[in-house]
Amino acid sequence: MFEVPHLGDALPLVPSDPRWIEVALTDLDAVHADHLHCERKAAQSALSLIRSYPERADLVEAMARLAHDETRHVVQVARLLVRRGQPASYDLGDDYAAQLRTLIRGREPERLLDRLLVFAVIEGRSAERLALLAGALEDEKARELYASLAEAEVRHRDSFLALARDAAPATWQARAAELAAAEAELLAHRMILARIH
Ligand SMILES: [Fe+2]
Numbered sequence: 001m002f003e004v005p006h007l008g009d010a011l012p013l014v015p016s017d018p019r020w021i022e023v024a025l026t027d028l029d030a031v032h033a034d035h036l037h038c039e040r041k042a043a044q045s046a047l048s049l050i051r052s053y054p055e056r057a058d059l060v061e062a063m064a065r066l067a068h069d070e071t072r073h074v075v076q077v078a079r080l081l082v083r084r085g086q087p088a089s090y091d092l093g094d095d096y097a098a099q100l101r102t103l104i105r106g107r108e109p110e111r112l113l114d115r116l117l118v119f120a121v122i123e124g125r126s127a128e129r130l131a132l133l134a135g136a137l138e139d140e141k142a143r144e145l146y147a148s149l150a151e152a153e154v155r156h157r158d159s160f161l162a163l164a165r166d167a168a169p170a171t172w173q174a175r176a177a178e179l180a181a182a183e184a185e186l187l188a189h190r191m192i193l194a195r196i197h
């Protein structure tokens with residue numbers, strides 16, 4: 001069985017409240033419909049970094065590849081919705097990501113570091129929750145899909161962490177720890193919803 005990935009040492013995210021998976025399993029239609037938009041927004045976020053930092057060749061290549069992965073994930077989740085015979089829904093908005101984005105400092109070079117690390121946090125949290133779903137879903141094909149998606153999001157987390165390390169070798173680890181702590185605080189005050197975040 002696929003194990004919940006160990007979240008990177010540089011980004012010590014707290015485990016999700018155990019009630020999250022219980023709530024998620026009560027309304028899988030909502031979780032899957034939300035998940036489609038998570039994958040779509042991950043692709044858009046990766047492309048937005050290329051718009052902001054076209055002169056950084058490593059970042060451009062990593063983000064183009066990542067956006068490619070995420071659009072493939074959109075296809076996979078869209079097919080899952082069809083297979084389940086469940087409706088898709090419009091994006092309900094994502095105040096988890098919006099709250100994390102408020103932690104991004106306005107000035108360069110801190111802004112780049114923070115954007116990379118906030119995306120690393122979102123990928124890390126997504127990986128953990130997709131792995132929890134992989135361990136809990138009844139449908140065999142859906143379990144396999146979620147296990148493969150969780151592995152991909154771990155790779156994405158690490159690719160953001162590597163870019164953060166290269167962008168700010170002296171400060172990235174301390175800032176990663178700060179943002180991980182801020183995310184734990186944010187989660188502690190959030191309602192648990194049948195959504196990915
Ligand atoms: Fe993804």
Ligand SMILES: [Fe+2]
Nearest residue numbers: 042123153156
């Ligand atoms: Fe991802």
